[in-house]
Amino acid sequence: xxxxxxxxxxxxxxxxxxxxxxxxxxxxxxxxxxxxxxxxxxxxxxxxxxxxxxxxxxxxxxxxxxxxxxxxxxxxxxxxxxxxxxxxxxxxxxxxxxxxxxxxxxxxxxxxxxxxxxxxxxxxxxxxxxxxxxxxxxxxxxxxxxxxxxxxxxxxxxxxxxxxxxxxxxxxxxxxxxxxxxxxxxxxxxxxxxxxxxxxxxxxxxxxxxxxxxxxxxxxxxx
Amino acid sequence: xxxxxxxxxxxxxxxxxxxxxxxxxxxxxxxxxxxxxxxxxxxxxxxxxxxxxxxxxxxxxxxxxxxxxxxxxxxxxxxxxxxxxxxxxxxxxxxxxxxxxxxxxxxxxxxxxxxxxxxxxxxxxxxxxxxxxxxxxxxxxxxxxxxxxxxxxxxxxxxxxxxxxxxxxxxxxxxxxxxxxxxxxxxxxxxxxxxxxxxxxxxxxxxxxxxxxxxxxxxxxxxxxxxxxxxxxxxxxxxxxxxxxxxxxxxxxxxxxxxxxxxxxxxxxxxxxxxxxxxxxxxxxxxxxxxxxxxxxxxxxxxxxxxxxxxxxxxxxxxxxxxxxxxxxxxxxxxxxxxxxxxxxxxxxxxxxxxxxxxxxxxxxxxxxxxxxxxxxxxxxxxxxxxxxxxxxxxxxxxxxxxxxxxxxxxxxxxxxxxxxxxx
Numbered sequence: 001x002x003x004x005x006x007x008x009x010x011x012x013x014x015x016x017x018x019x020x021x022x023x024x025x026x027x028x029x030x031x032x033x034x035x036x037x038x039x040x041x042x043x044x045x046x047x048x049x050x051x052x053x054x055x056x057x058x059x060x061x062x063x064x065x066x067x068x069x070x071x072x073x074x075x076x077x078x079x080x081x082x083x084x085x086x087x088x089x090x091x092x093x094x095x096x097x098x099x100x101x102x103x104x105x106x107x108x109x110x111x112x113x114x115x116x117x118x119x120x121x122x123x124x125x126x127x128x129x130x131x132x133x134x135x136x137x138x139x140x141x142x143x144x145x146x147x148x149x150x151x152x153x154x155x156x157x158x159x160x161x162x163x164x165x166x167x168x169x170x171x172x173x174x175x176x177x178x179x180x181x182x183x184x185x186x187x188x189x190x191x192x193x194x195x196x197x198x199x200x201x202x203x204x205x206x207x208x209x210x211x212x213x214x215x216x217x218x219x220x221x222x223x
Numbered sequence: 224x225x226x227x228x229x230x231x232x233x234x235x236x237x238x239x240x241x242x243x244x245x246x247x248x249x250x251x252x253x254x255x256x257x258x259x260x261x262x263x264x265x266x267x268x269x270x271x272x273x274x275x276x277x278x279x280x281x282x283x284x285x286x287x288x289x290x291x292x293x294x295x296x297x298x299x300x301x302x303x304x305x306x307x308x309x310x311x312x313x314x315x316x317x318x319x320x321x322x323x324x325x326x327x328x329x330x331x332x333x334x335x336x337x338x339x340x341x342x343x344x345x346x347x348x349x350x351x352x353x354x355x356x357x358x359x360x361x362x363x364x365x366x367x368x369x370x371x372x373x374x375x376x377x378x379x380x381x382x383x384x385x386x387x388x389x390x391x392x393x394x395x396x397x398x399x400x401x402x403x404x405x406x407x408x409x410x411x412x413x414x415x416x417x418x419x420x421x422x423x424x425x426x427x428x429x430x431x432x433x434x435x436x437x438x439x440x441x442x443x444x445x446x447x448x449x450x451x452x453x454x455x456x457x458x459x460x461x462x463x464x465x466x467x468x469x470x471x472x473x474x475x476x477x478x479x480x481x482x483x484x485x486x487x488x489x490x491x492x493x494x495x496x497x498x499x500x501x502x503x504x505x506x507x508x509x510x511x512x513x514x515x516x517x518x519x520x521x522x523x524x525x526x527x528x529x530x531x532x533x534x535x536x537x538x539x540x541x542x543x544x545x546x547x548x549x550x551x552x553x554x555x556x557x558x559x560x561x562x563x564x565x566x567x568x569x570x571x572x573x574x575x576x577x578x579x580x581x582x583x584x585x586x587x588x589x590x591x592x593x594x595x596x597x598x599x600x601x602x603x604x605x606x607x608x609x610x611x612x613x614x615x616x617x618x619x620x621x622x623x624x625x626x627x628x629x630x631x632x633x634x635x636x637x638x639x640x641x642x643x644x645x646x647x
Contacts, residue, residue, distance in 0.1 A: 118323060118327060124316035138330065213331070215375075218376055
C-alpha cells in the first residue's frame, strides 16, 4: 500500500456505485445458474441412489473427484472449448456443488423413517406420490441444509472467476483490481460484499425452511 | 353410526406359502423367520381374527400378504372370492385399512390431513375429505376442533394411535389390517384403546385381521384366534374359548399358558352360568314364615331383600326371631354383588375373598336376579374342557422337575382346580 493511501475511501465508493452494482449483478449471475443446475442434477442423482443403493458409492466418488479439481485448471481446460463466457465459469462452479448437494439430499431421503414409508405404501400411495408427497417434504430440512452450504461455498468460490476477465468478474473483479492497483477500498468492498451476500443467502434459506416446514416448529410450540 | 356402511369382506387364505431365501442363498436347513407354510383359513366378514404366535412365526407376513406388501410364493388370498393378486395394487391397498405399531403418521401433515390420506388419494372433493376426517376424529374420541390442525408431534402416544385407527377407517374399507396396533403404548392406555376399539367394532363391524404376540390381547380382542407356530404353520384356528378349553397341540397348550383355565374364566361372564333362584324373605314379613323357609332352603339361609327387591344379606333360622317381622338388622351382608356382565374370574375372586360359595346377581337397579355359585362356575368350566394326552406329558415333565426340589406336585392342575372349587 503506497503511503498516504486511505484504507477505505468512502467518496470513491459513493462515486462508483454503478460499477459496484454491476459487479454484484455479475456475481448473482455467476452463482444462481450453477446452484439451480446443481440442485436439479443432485436431486435426480439422490433419488436414483436412494432407489438403487449400489449407485451411492460411485456417485460419491465421481462428485468427490470433481470437487478436487482446482478451479484455475478447470478454467484453463474449458477456455479453448467454451471460450470466454459465463459457461466456462458455470461448469466448474456447478460441479463443485454436486458433492455437497448429493450427500445432503441422499441423507434427507434416507432420514425418512421406515414406518412412515411402510404406512404410505400400505395405504396405496404410488411410488411417485410417495416420493413427491411424503419423502420430498420430509427430506426438506436436510435438502435446505445442503443448499445453504452449497450457496455459501459457491458465493466464495465465484470470486476466482475474475481470472477469466472483467466481463464476468463479479465481486472477484473488484478484489483483483484492488490488489493490482494497490487500492484497498476495492478489495475490501469485494470481500465485504461477498461475505454479506453469503450470510444473506444463508439467512434467506433458514427463513425459507421455517416457512415450508411448519411441522418442525410445532414440536417446540404447543403442549 | 349412520355414516358407516357396515360393509365387510370375507378374507380367505387358500394354501398360501411364503418362502424366503436365507441370506446365504440356501433354502434348506430349518425355516427362515417370517416364512408361511401352506396356510389355509377363512376369516368371516365382520369378525376380528387375531393372528398370534412367537416372533418369526409368519403372522405379520400373513397379514402383509393381504394388502400385498409381501407377495406369496404360492397359493391365493381371496377377498370376497376375488384373488387379491389380480387386483390393481394401489386400488387394492386403498380399499384396505392399515394400522401399524409405529403408527407411521405423516409428521408434515396435520392430524386432519393425516386422517384424510386415503380419501385424498381417491380424489374425493376437498370439503368431503374434511368432513370425513372430522367425523372420524370424533368417532375415535378426539375433539376435531381441538386436534384437526395439530401436528402428530404434538400428540401423546395414545392419541396418535387413535389417529392411526381413524386414518385407516377414512375411506370406509371393508377390511382392516392391524399389525400390533397397541404394542407401543403403556399397559393402561393399551387396555383403554382395546376397549374403545372393541366398542367401535360393534358399530362398524369390519373384517379385522389383528397381529399380536400377546396371547392375552389375542383372547380379549379376537372373535377368532389363529395361533401360529414357528416355521409358519397354523397350529390352531378357532374362537378363543375353544382354544383355551381344547388346545390342539402341545405347542398351543404351552403358548396359551398353564393358566388357561383362569383365562377362560376371564372370558366367560356371569350370564353364561345357570343362575339359581334364591329363597328370599322380604323386610316386614312375619319372622315365623321366613324362619320356616330358611330351614327348608337347600343352604339353610334366606336372602333378606327390601321393598325394591334389593338384597340386604343372608339370615339363618336362628337370626329370624322377634315379633316385629323381618328387619334389615337380621341380615348378614356377606355375599358379593355381581351383575350379568361380571366376568367369572372377577365373580370367583369376589366369592373367594368373602369366603363364601354364593354371589348375588343384581340388575342395574340393584334388584336381585338370582344366585351364582362356585359349583355352577366349576360346572361351566367342565363344559368343552378337553385334557389332551400331551397335557399329561407336560405335567409329568413338570412333576419330575419339581420332585427334584422336593415340592409336592398335584396330579393334574385342571382337575385339582376343579376339586378345589367343588370342595370350597
